Amino acid sequence: MKKNIYFNHDGGVDDLISLFLLLQMDNVNLTGVSVIPADCYLEPAMFASRKIIDRFGKGGLDVAESNSRGKNPFPKDWRMHAFYVDALPLLNESGEVITRVADKPAHLHMIETLRATEGKTTLLFTGPLTDLARALDIDPTIEEKVERLVWMGGTFREEGNVHEPEHDGTAEWNAFWDPEAAARVWESGIEIDMVALESTNQVPLTLDVRDRWAKERKHIGVDFLGQCYAMVPPLVHFSTNSTYYLWDVLTTAFVGNSDLVKVQKVNSIVITEGASQGRTVETADGRPVHVVYDVDRDAFFDYMTELAKKA
Numbered sequence: 049m050k051k052n053i054y055f056n057h058d059g060g061v062d063d064l065i066s067l068f069l070l071l072q073m074d075n076v077n078l079t080g081v082s083v084i085p086a087d088c089y090l091e092p093a094m095f096a097s098r099k100i101i102d103r104f105g106k107g108g109l110d111v112a113e114s115n116s117r118g119k120n121p122f123p124k125d126w127r128m129h130a131f132y133v134d135a136l137p138l139l140n141e142s143g144e145v146i147t148r149v150a151d152k153p154a155h156l157h158m159i160e161t162l163r164a165t166e167g168k169t170t171l172l173f174t175g176p177l178t179d180l181a182r183a184l185d186i187d188p189t190i191e192e193k194v195e196r197l198v199w200m201g202g203t204f205r206e207e208g209n210v211h212e213p214e215h216d217g218t219a220e221w222n223a224f225w226d227p228e229a230a231a232r233v234w235e236s237g238i239e240i241d242m243v244a245l246e247s248t249n250q251v252p253l254t255l256d257v258r259d260r261w262a263k264e265r266k267h268i269g270v271d272f273l274g275q276c277y278a279m280v281p282p283l284v285h286f287s288t289n290s291t292y293y294l295w296d297v298l299t300t301a302f303v304g305n306s307d308l309v310k311v312q313k314v315n316s317i318v319i320t321e322g323a324s325q326g327r328t329v330e331t332a333d334g335r336p337v338h339v340v341y342d343v344d345r346d347a348f349f350d351y352m353t354e355l356a357k358k359a
């Protein structure tokens with residue numbers, strides 16, 4: 049049976065590749081897509097999403113724009129990535145965009161889509177949780193329609209990936225952009241699977257992976273992976289602030305094939321104020337989440353590359 053998936057993303061290279069891979073999964077019924085302007089600019093991320101659906105999907109989807117705003121903005125250099133993907137010749141061959149923009153903002157589009165879909169839906173979020181928090185405030189009864197939330201975000205390590213003034217570096221960026229939103233979702237009864245930095249640190253973009261995609265570029269989908277991952281810096285000597293990992297792609301792969309990873313239950317809270325804002329902390333009386341803390345790296349790269357070959 050196919051799983052219903054609603055996908056909210058923030059237009060990074062790995063968010064857009066996630067959309068592409070979801071469209072190749074036989075066991076997924078993608079019910080809706082929305083884009084939040086966190087780690088992207090909204091316009092190119094919307095166009096890129098619609099063109100990816102046109103080029104690699106089967107039709108029947110529209111894409112909703114989020115009007116949410118965060119507390120701590122992403123660096124501009126990173127937000128630019130959506131412009132590069134949107135400009136790829138592969139996505140502009142037809143010269144037209146068929147997939148439409150939804151008539152409602154993302155959080156209302158999600159409520160409407162959950163209600164209109166038979167049975168329950170898994171929410172896949174690869175950016176901040178702002179649209180989900182707003183949807184829960186407006187209509188908490190949507191919880192009944194949610195199978196679970198799979199979120200790329202958070203970490204229980206000392207070291208997060210936020211390197212910003214006035215912060216102590218313990219948070220992951222999707223949690224840091226809107227800490228209150230994460231805390232709001234933590235208050236809900238929704239089951240949460242958290243693909244944390246613990247596992248995503250194990251899947252950096254490396255040169256051997258790029259070489260593999262280059263060798264197999266005769267497959268249009270693998271060429272697309274190679275073109276997209278040419279835009280972002282790989283891990284060569286040591287990890288820097290801009291080093292790229294396959295954060296969201298691992299999260300999406302977990303939805304398609306949970307055998308790739310190991311999961312552990314942790315009780316936790318989200319810090320919303322001060323120098324550690326956005327940090328997720330383990331505490332005995334916190335709310336339970338399932339943390340993806342380990343991944344079979346080779347099996348993951350095989351899985352995503354094989355999916356891309358189906359395009």
Ligand code: AGV
Binds near residue numbers: 061175209289295
């Ligand atoms: O913290 C990881 C999240 C993921 O959803 N994003 C990128 C992924 O889409 C923020 C981010 C952290 N470090 C980055 C990020 C970097 N070096 N480049 C771009 N985005």
Ligand code: CA
Binds near residue numbers: 060296
């Ligand atoms: Ca993202």
